[in-house]
Amino acid sequence: MTRSIILGNGRLTILADQNYLLRELYYPLSTDNHLHMGRIGIWVNNRFYWLHDLHPEIEYEEDTLSSKVKASVEGIKIKIKDAVDMAYEILSREVTIEGNKEVKVFFAWDYHIYGTEYGDTALYDPATDGIIHYKRDRWFLFTCDIPTYQYATGYKEVMGYQGTWKDCEDGELSNNPIAQGAVDSAISFKINTGTTFYCWLIAGYNYGDVRKKNDYVQSKSPRELIDRTEKFWRAWLIKAKDYDKVVRRSLLTIVANWQENGAIPASLDTDIMRFNKDTYNYVWHRDAAFASIALTLLGYQDFSRKFFTFSKNLLFNGFLFQKYTVDGFWGSTWHPWTTGYVPIQEDETALLIYALWIHFRKFWDVDFIKDLYRPMVKSAADFLSTYIDEKTGLPLPSYDLWEERRGVHFFTSAAVYAGLVSASKFAEFFGDEEYKDKYFSAAQLVRKGLDTFYQGDHFARMLGDKGFDKTVDASTVLGAMLVYDPMDPRVISNRKVVEAKLTVNGGIVRYEGDWYLKESDKPNPWFITTLWVAQQHIAEGNIEKATEYLNWVLKNSLPTGIIPEQITPSGNYPSVSPLVWSHAELVRTYYYLKNGFTKFI
Numbered sequence: 001m002t003r004s005i006i007l008g009n010g011r012l013t014i015l016a017d018q019n020y021l022l023r024e025l026y027y028p029l030s031t032d033n034h035l036h037m038g039r040i041g042i043w044v045n046n047r048f049y050w051l052h053d054l055h056p057e058i059e060y061e062e063d064t065l066s067s068k069v070k071a072s073v074e075g076i077k078i079k080i081k082d083a084v085d086m087a088y089e090i091l092s093r094e095v096t097i098e099g100n101k102e103v104k105v106f107f108a109w110d111y112h113i114y115g116t117e118y119g120d121t122a123l124y125d126p127a128t129d130g131i132i133h134y135k136r137d138r139w140f141l142f143t144c145d146i147p148t149y150q151y152a153t154g155y156k157e158v159m160g161y162q163g164t165w166k167d168c169e170d171g172e173l174s175n176n177p178i179a180q181g182a183v184d185s186a187i188s189f190k191i192n193t194g195t196t197f198y199c200w201l202i203a204g205y206n207y208g209d210v211r212k213k214n215d216y217v218q219s220k221s222p223r224e225l226i227d228r229t230e231k232f233w234r235a236w237l238i239k240a241k242d243y244d245k246v247v248r249r250s251l252l253t254i255v256a257n258w259q260e261n262g263a264i265p266a267s268l269d270t271d272i273m274r275f276n277k278d279t280y281n282y283v284w285h286r287d288a289a290f291a292s293i294a295l296t297l298l299g300y301q302d303f304s305r306k307f308f309t310f311s312k313n314l315l316f317n318g319f320l321f322q323k324y325t326v327d328g329f330w331g332s333t334w335h336p337w338t339t340g341y342v343p344i345q346e347d348e349t350a351l352l353i354y355a356l357w358i359h360f361r362k363f364w365d366v367d368f369i370k371d372l373y374r375p376m377v378k379s380a381a382d383f384l385s386t387y388i389d390e391k392t393g394l395p396l397p398s399y400d401l402w403e404e405r406r407g408v409h410f411f412t413s414a415a416v417y418a419g420l421v422s423a424s425k426f427a428e429f430f431g432d433e434e435y436k437d438k439y440f441s442a443a444q445l446v447r448k449g450l451d452t453f454y455q456g457d458h459f460a461r462m463l464g465d466k467g468f469d470k471t472v473d474a475s476t477v478l479g480a481m482l483v484y485d486p487m488d489p490r491v492i493s494n495r496k497v498v499e500a501k502l503t504v505n506g507g508i509v510r511y512e513g514d515w516y517l518k519e520s521d522k523p524n525p526w527f528i529t530t531l532w533v534a535q536q537h538i539a540e541g542n543i544e545k546a547t548e549y550l551n552w553v554l555k556n557s558l559p560t561g562i563i564p565e566q567i568t569p570s571g572n573y574p575s576v577s578p579l580v581w582s583h584a585e586l587v588r589t590y591y592y593l594k595n596g597f598t599k600f601i
Helices: 164-170 207-220 222-240 245-257 270-276 285-297 302-312 346-363 366-386 410-429 433-451 475-483 489-502 527-540 543-556 580-595
Strands: 003-008 013-017 022-026 035-044 047-050 057-060 066-073 076-084 090-098 103-111 120-125 130-135 138-144 150-155 178-181 183-191 195-204 406-409 462-464 467-469 507-509
Touching: 003 022, 003 057, 003 066, 003 076, 003 245, 013 076, 022 270, 035 076, 035 164, 047 164, 066 222, 076 222, 090 103, 090 207, 090 222, 103 120, 103 130, 103 138, 103 164, 120 150, 120 183, 130 183, 130 207, 138 183, 138 207, 150 164, 164 183, 178 183, 183 195, 195 207, 195 222, 207 222, 222 245, 245 285, 245 580, 285 302, 285 346, 285 580, 302 346, 302 366, 346 366, 346 410, 366 410, 366 433, 406 410, 410 433, 410 475, 475 489, 475 527, 489 507, 489 527, 507 527, 507 543, 527 543, 527 580, 543 580
Parallel strands: 150 178
Antiparallel strands: 003 013, 013 022, 022 035, 035 047, 035 103, 057 066, 066 076, 076 090, 090 195, 103 183, 120 130, 120 178, 130 138, 138 195, 150 183, 406 462, 462 467
């Protein structure tokens, strides 16, 4: 189910679906999702209701990473505000009940600590009047500032047990104090009249750690933690004050995904796991590069610097692997190692250097760049300039940005061109004349080879063993913007063909005959592809048409401002949400609207 909310501070990250079921909890990095389900229940008039069944209204507090939830039932109103603290691994929650009826509020926690349901412990802790779940060095404490009414721990997913959450539905809990194995918990609070109370969820590495943080919350008050977090994010957005609120929401969404060590995963939505038991929770340097560029363009320096530092030691013989875990290990892959070529997506190596150049051109942070020049810029550029077919001048075969086919791709080649030109500019800046000429000459060979992709009225997407694959592909629009003058007649013609062949319900699909997650006879429009076409229109001066595409993106995004990967013709979201790259392209599009289009090289 689509994720509508993401809250995070780089060490604790939490996602909720469109009915405000908490579905993901990552700590201290997004290596493992520790949460299976976080539920909220209401007992009123001798009947029980789960909040997620009440079709709650969900939104963000504007210009913050605080979520607001509203629902009504049996003459009472429920309001909940959640915020992950800007400094500590603490989720603070404000609960307001309006009405003059006795109400019981239930919080049910179903963890899969370290991503598995076995070997956990759930217990009631009298010292904190809260529920603790732990496994090894992952501890989670939940408590509130009013006395607990009842609690329960118990078994789930074994021997036919559904879970302690089911015990909530009769309005009473067993007060069983501890359980181990596949376990969950519930805790309840009785309220006689309308009131506001506060709860908090703490993540830590042992009992002493969560106790220390619990003492801190009580000394500060959760209300103060919420207030300071909202003030922090509003202050953080000062650099984007002249941009539309949808841009500010996209910036916040990007940084909510960003991990403290600099890793930026593509998406933390685990619902996609239903297809092949894997997720988008990896660092693809293509997606991450564009996320870095988006923040750089609006003046945010530190996140990108952490990303480049994270990436510095990942290069292997000058290239990047397909994808990485957020703690810097090779991720899972489907690229065979038996083709005779390196099993990579070469655009990712190139785009890392391109993003670094844009960062340097914006901030001129020489002291930072000097430590990256030899091990990252020159290492990658040496690889890019030698992994070339001498006959065509184009890069040797690798896998395309859609990760579906091996060959010599137009977009990949365009990215290699941008990476080599960027490396040449770095070498020029540092007075490294030999390498400046080496990288620039290699880039010009690639550009000359790219000209051969123009076939009739559009750019072919790939050169393979059987010649050019002329399938119309939206990635050629982005590739062309990295290389050519946007007013080049070939570029304009290519854009027109893409629109003519790939428009579905006002958005742009990836390519002709795209099958991925298709639910009807038509492919699904993607948000990034639609925004690429909008960017090309901006470059041509077609502002009205670009705005039409932007409005399509905004209309088809989630009400909270979250942008998924794609949308079906019937309006469903079959893939991850949010997709970081979608938000990055929205930011870049608005930047071009305000400042004009540029390739930066």
